[in-house]
Amino acid sequence: MSSGARFFLLQIVALLLAILFGALVGxxxxxxxxxxxxxxxxxxxxxxxxxxxxxxxxxxxxxxxxLAGLATALSFRVNLFNxxxxxQYYIGAIAAAYVGFAVTGLPRAIHLPLVLLVGVAGxxxxxxxxxxxxxxxxxxxxxxxxxxxAIAGALVLYLLEPGLLRDPxxxxxxxxxxxxxxxxxxxxxxxxxxxxxGLRVPESSRLNWLLLVGVALCVLFWWILGRWRFGYEVRxxxxxxxxAEGAGIANQRIMFLMFILSGGVAGLVGLSDVLGYFGYYxxxxxxxxxxxxxxxxxxxxxxxxxxxxAALFFAFLDRGAQGIQVFAGAPRxxxxxxxxxxxxxxxVGYELLxxxxxxxxxxxxxxxxxxxxxxxxxxxxxxxx
Amino acid sequence: MxxxxxxxxxxxxxxxxxxxxxxxLTALGAVFSERxxxxxxxxxxxxxMGTFGGAAVTxxxxxGFPEFTAAHPNIAPLVGILAAAFVGTLFALIHxxxxxxxxxxxxxxxxxxxxxxxxxxxxxxxxxFRVSTQSPGINGFTPISxxxxxxxxxLAPLAKxxxxxxxxxxxxxxIGQWVLRRTRFGLRLRAVGEHPLAADTLGVNVYLMRYLxxxxxxxxxGMAGGYLxxxxxxxxxxGMTQGRGFIALAAMIFGNWWPLGALGASVxxxxxxxxxxxxxxxxxxxxxxxVLPHIAxxxxxxxxxxxxxxxxxxxxxxSKEEE
Numbered sequence: 001m002s003s004g005a006r007f008f009l010l011q012i013v014a015l016l017l018a019i020l021f022g023a024l025v026g027x028x029x030x031x032x033x034x035x036x037x038x039x040x041x042x043x044x045x046x047x048x049x050x051x052x053x054x055x056x057x058x059x060x061x062x063x064x065x066x067l068a069g070l071a072t073a074l075s076f077r078v079n080l081f082n083x084x085x086x087x088q089y090y091i092g093a094i095a096a097a098y099v100g101f102a103v104t105g106l107p108r109a110i111h112l113p114l115v116l117l118v119g120v121a122g123x124x125x126x127x128x129x130x131x132x133x134x135x136x137x138x139x140x141x142x143x144x145x146x147x148x149x150a151i152a153g154a155l156v157l158y159l160l161e162p163g164l165l166r167d168p169x170x171x172x173x174x175x176x177x178x179x180x181x182x183x184x185x186x187x188x189x190x191x192x193x194x195x196x197x198g199l200r201v202p203e204s205s206r207l208n209w210l211l212l213v214g215v216a217l218c219v220l221f222w223w224i225l226g227r228w229r230f231g232y233e234v235r236x237x238x239x240x241x242x243x244a245e246g247a248g249i250a251n252q253r254i255m256f257l258m259f260i261l262s263g264g265v266a267g268l269v270g271l272s273d274v275l276g277y278f279g280y281y282x283x284x285x286x287x288x289x290x291x292x293x294x295x296x297x298x299x300x301x302x303x304x305x306x307x308x309x310a311a312l313f314f315a316f317l318d319r320g321a322q323g324i325q326v327f328a329g330a331p332r333x334x335x336x337x338x339x340x341x342x343x344x345x346x347x348v349g350y351e352l353l354x355x356x357x358x359x360x361x362x363x364x365x366x367x368x369x370x371x372x373x374x375x376x377x378x379x380x381x382x383x384x385x
Numbered sequence: 386m387x388x389x390x391x392x393x394x395x396x397x398x399x400x401x402x403x404x405x406x407x408x409x410l411t412a413l414g415a416v417f418s419e420r421x422x423x424x425x426x427x428x429x430x431x432x433x434m435g436t437f438g439g440a441a442v443t444x445x446x447x448x449g450f451p452e453f454t455a456a457h458p459n460i461a462p463l464v465g466i467l468a469a470a471f472v473g474t475l476f477a478l479i480h481x482x483x484x485x486x487x488x489x490x491x492x493x494x495x496x497x498x499x500x501x502x503x504x505x506x507x508x509x510x511x512x513x514f515r516v517s518t519q520s521p522g523i524n525g526f527t528p529i530s531x532x533x534x535x536x537x538x539x540l541a542p543l544a545k546x547x548x549x550x551x552x553x554x555x556x557x558x559x560i561g562q563w564v565l566r567r568t569r570f571g572l573r574l575r576a577v578g579e580h581p582l583a584a585d586t587l588g589v590n591v592y593l594m595r596y597l598x599x600x601x602x603x604x605x606x607g608m609a610g611g612y613l614x615x616x617x618x619x620x621x622x623x624g625m626t627q628g629r630g631f632i633a634l635a636a637m638i639f640g641n642w643w644p645l646g647a648l649g650a651s652v653x654x655x656x657x658x659x660x661x662x663x664x665x666x667x668x669x670x671x672x673x674x675x676v677l678p679h680i681a682x683x684x685x686x687x688x689x690x691x692x693x694x695x696x697x698x699x700x701x702x703x704s705k706e707e708e
Binding site for chain 2 (some may be wrong): 138139298343
């Protein structure tokens with residue numbers, strides 16, 4: 001077996017061990033509250049896999065997670081920490097909602113792409129300041145993006161004040177939200193296609209086409225990062241910025257582009273809810289996808305295809321949490337804790353594995369002195385360390 | 386004129402001081418962690434655990450020993466706030482093990498701690514109190530009244546019914562400044578954050594120092610959470626930290642990684658916080674006030690106010706074997 005395949009296998013093993021660790025601690029918690037872990041986990045799997053409404057729910061829940069995971073992973077690929085996906089998607093979502101309701105009379109073929117692009121632009125705009133300050137003034141992006149998250153939260157609240165973007169038709173009700181977006185700006189349901197595939201997902205499901213946009217973006221970035229010259233440059237910058245600069249790759253340009261792309265993808269995160277479900281931006285708009293996106297990128301080791309799998313896994317756990325709450329009487333927070341533990345275990349596992357691989361490579365290099373300078377095979381490092 | 390009066394009213398300043406304390410304690414903790422070279426963005430999560438732990442333990446003591454509590458009302462909150470510090474230390478230990486021993490990226494470890502804390506606090510609250518988002522109400526410390534100050538007309542709101550945690554927090558800042566500047570431990574901690582290899586060569590135990598820095602940050606952030614729940618909220622409420630753990634990091638940066646600097650920044654941020662609660666009738670959107678600390682922090686980080694001088698090895702894992 002080639003060493004590349006062996007390392008990939010080891011990664012999968014590390015992943016399974018992390019999930020096992022999470023499940024074991026989860027079992028201890030369940031035992032402590034007098035629930036049988038096997039029954040609870042069994043119920044979760046049955047609830048998730050045997051019900052058509054669960055399948056629809058998992059796919060719907062995975063949509064923002066895929067986009068948030070991809071957005072985070074793109075920044076991680078160049079060793080930048082975009083903790084700001086959270087704020088970027090608030091801005092993308094409210095901007096898209098605005099263009100969705102303020103512009104009327106456009107056919108869907110124009111209006112829908114327009115609002116999606118506005119979402120992307122909103123996310124990019126919110127990512128612009130942190131990356132410019134990082135590259136020009138050395139301001140650490142972790143802190144600036146955390147601050148930008150708070151500013152985005154306040155800005156959105158301000159925009160929802162009366163007289164600004166708040167729906168005047170809701171005056172006198174406790175609803176704090178924008179007007180409804182035009183029909184042309186709504187993302188169509190995916191159910192006709194799903195039914196064509198023979199899955200009997202009920203009509204109540206809000207599954208929409210943004211899921212396929214997310215998957216397509218993951219595949220696109222997987223292709224770009226794996227096969228394009230740009231992807232090679234990204235890996236070079238991540239692995240050894242000085243060597244890359246020496247080889248004529250403009251580090252700053254690559255970092256800027258990846259961060260802005262990260263913000264752009266982040267701008268789409270909230271649109272499944274705003275344009276595919278509610279049809280308006282509401283003060284109780286779902287929050288926290290940005291932070292889940294970090295977990296998903298970590299789980300996927302920043303691999304865009306891995307992001308899809310990790311997002312489905314998290315959506316599976318989330319749906320399962322609803323199931324065990326209703327049918328096993330176990331608090332759904334058990335699953336939230338389990339998610340946190342799995343992430344904690346997997347980051348330690350990957351770190352140990354990376355160190356082991358590095359030591360192996362060093363040993364191999366010492367055993368057989370190469371005739372030529374060693375060049376790491378493209379793609380071997382996954383660009384994440 | 387209205388605005389000016391509001392800006393300097395004793396009630397506003399008293400409220401600002403109350404709101405300063407949680408930011409201040411956590412920022413002081415962050416200084417210790419980062420001076421040792423470990424970025425701890427898990428402080429928000431640690432604070433959350435402190436709010437729950439502080440409220441829960443105060444409640445248990447008060448319920449478990451009702452007669453004793455009636456005779457000595459300060460004991461239950463005291464045990465509660467110490468328990469909050471202890472819970473914070475335990476949680477910080479996770480960050481220390483993952484980021485110092487296993488050398489996982491400190492940002493990643495911190496983010497994970499925040500995710501874990503949110504779920505855990507909710508779960509424990511359901512376990513103990515059967516609802517997910519809030520604990521039953523509790524009694525805090527008996528307020529103190531500061532002699533001399535309370536006799537000056539106009540300053541009475543500042544000097545009467547003050548939480549005893551406030552002077553303790555101020556004292557901790559002074560002690561923290563002295564420890565970092567003058568003591569052997571402080572010098573070693575800073576050495577480890579500036580140049581771990583050199584410190585190691587001179588026989589300083591880098592891992593031990595970094596562990597201590599992180600654990601101190603956990604104890605202080607936990608205590609800050611305990612203060613919020615016991616003294617401010619009179620009970621645990623989900624989300625009551627409102628991102629103050631992050632604001633505290635901002636205060637630490639604004640204060641240039643020194644306890645006294647963090648004090649200045651925390652007072653400023655606490656003042657913004659108090660002011661934002663009072664601008665409703667002044668035609669200034671309160672959201673503009675609440676974001677002032679965040680904007681200020683970005684400006685400082687970008688060097689527009691003055692150069693931020695972080696410890697040189699801040700954020701970098703240290704390994705004895707490699708390199």
